[in-house]
Structures are given as C-alpha cells and as structure tokens.
Amino acid sequence: MDLLRIAALLTPAQCLDWLAQLEQAGAAPAQVLDNHYGGRVAPQMRRAARLQAPPPLHAQAMDLLQSLRPRLQECFDVALGRCEAAQFLRYETGDFFVAHQDGNTPLLRDASLTRRVSVILLLNAAADAPCDGSYGGGELLFHPRGGGEPCREVPAAGSLLAFRAETTHEVLPVVHGRRYSVASWFHGAVVEGA
Numbered sequence: 181m182d183l184l185r186i187a188a189l190l191t192p193a194q195c196l197d198w199l200a201q202l203e204q205a206g207a208a209p210a211q212v213l214d215n216h217y218g219g220r221v222a223p224q225m226r227r228a229a230r231l232q233a234p235p236p237l238h239a240q241a242m243d244l245l246q247s248l249r250p251r252l253q254e255c256f257d258v259a260l261g262r263c264e265a266a267q268f269l270r271y272e273t274g275d276f277f278v279a280h281q282d283g284n285t286p287l288l289r290d291a292s293l294t295r296r297v298s299v300i301l302l303l304n305a306a307a308d309a310p311c312d313g314s315y316g317g318g319e320l321l322f323h324p325r326g327g328g329e330p331c332r333e334v335p336a337a338g339s340l341l342a343f344r345a346e347t348t349h350e351v352l353p354v355v356h357g358r359r360y361s362v363a364s365w366f367h368g369a370v371v372e373g374a
C-alpha cells in the first residue's frame with residue numbers, strides 16, 4: 181500500500197493558530213459524495229462536522245497543499261491537476277468515518293472518479309489520557325488491497341498523510357476530546373484533446 185507520511189508540515193505554533201481560528205468557525209455535518217444519497221450523509225457511515233474556515237485560512241491551506249503537488253506526482257507516479265477545496269473537519273467524541281474509498285473507483289461514476297491522491301493533515305495530537313487540545317481514538321486505518329492486517333496510523337499534529345484515492349481507509353471513533361483534520365484530493369491532470 182502506498183502511504184506517504186510528511187512530518188511537521190505545520191509547526192506546533194501554526195497548528196495552534198489554525199485551531200484557534202477554527203474555534204470561531206461555523207460547522208455543518210460533513211457529507212459524503214454518493215449519488216445514492218444525493219451527497220447527504222448516511223448517519224451510519226460518517227459522523228463529523230465540516231467547519232467553515234475563514235477564507236484567508238482556507239487560502240493558506242490550499243497554498244500549502246498545492247505546494248506538495250510535485251512531490252505527490254513523483255511519489256505516486258501520476259500527473260496531478262486541480263486540488264479540491266480543502267475540508268476542515270472536526271470529530272467530536274463518538275464521531276467516525278467507516279471504511280471507504282475517496283475515489284478512482286469505476287463503479288462510482290460521480291465527481292470522485294477523477295480523484296487520484298488523497299491528503300489528510302492532522303491539526304492536533306492524540307493522547308491516551310484526556311488532556312487539553314488532544315483526542316483519544318480517531319486512529320486512521322488503511323486496509324491493504326486483497327485483505328491482510330490494516331495499517332494503523334496516529335499522525336502527529338502538523339503532519340500529513342497522502343495515499344491513492346482508491347485506498348480503503350477509515351477513521352475509528354473518537355473516544356475523548358476533539359480531533360481536527362484537513363482533507364483534500366488531487367485530481368488527475370486533464371490531458372489536452374482527450
């Protein structure tokens with residue numbers, strides 16, 4: 181399974197700054213891209229809030245993610261085009277996202293079809309015991325194609341994971357605190373005349 185880990189993409193101070201800005205942000209239930217449900221979330225699939233980041237913060241996140249394009253293209257050996265608007269996510273205690281694929285799965289012919297690389301940036305850290313600004317649970321599980329033991333990731337605050345959009349992954353329920361992440365997707369480069 182291809183999993184790229186980028187440590188310390190954000191400094192601890194940047195994480196705190198982003199989190200402080202998100203404290204003020206409005207929230208709505210996070211959705212899923214699914215024709216069947218018309219994009220609405222099926223509550224048994226996902227529970228998380230999508231935060232309305234202030235536009236300058238959103239722009240900063242987009243610049244940061246776009247700066248990774250060359251590295252991601254090289255790592256995954258795929259030509260990448262646009263990067264989707266970053267989603268700022270908050271998982272409260274009990275929130276989760278069941279095993280899913282983000283795109284590039286031909287059976288689902290929706291806007292996710294051209295997604296090639298998913299990126300997830302964690303803004304705060306996991307801790308075993310409840311303490312300010314951290315969360316418990318909320319691990320990311322990556323399931324290898326064809327079965328086998330899943331790979332369990334607990335990224336440090338400010339670090340990013342990138343993987344092929346068709347990789348099956350899930351977020352286990354948060355058991356204490358609040359987990360903050362930023363997710364986005366790079367689509368394949370559009371080939372002229374294709």
Ligand SMILES: O=C(O)CCC(=O)C(=O)O
Pocket residue numbers: 269277282300320349351361362363
């Ligand atoms: O919040 C996360 O860590 C993962 C989010 C995710 O998998 C998604 O939005 O597709």
Ligand SMILES: [Fe+2]
Pocket residue numbers: 280281282298349
């Ligand atoms: Fe996902």
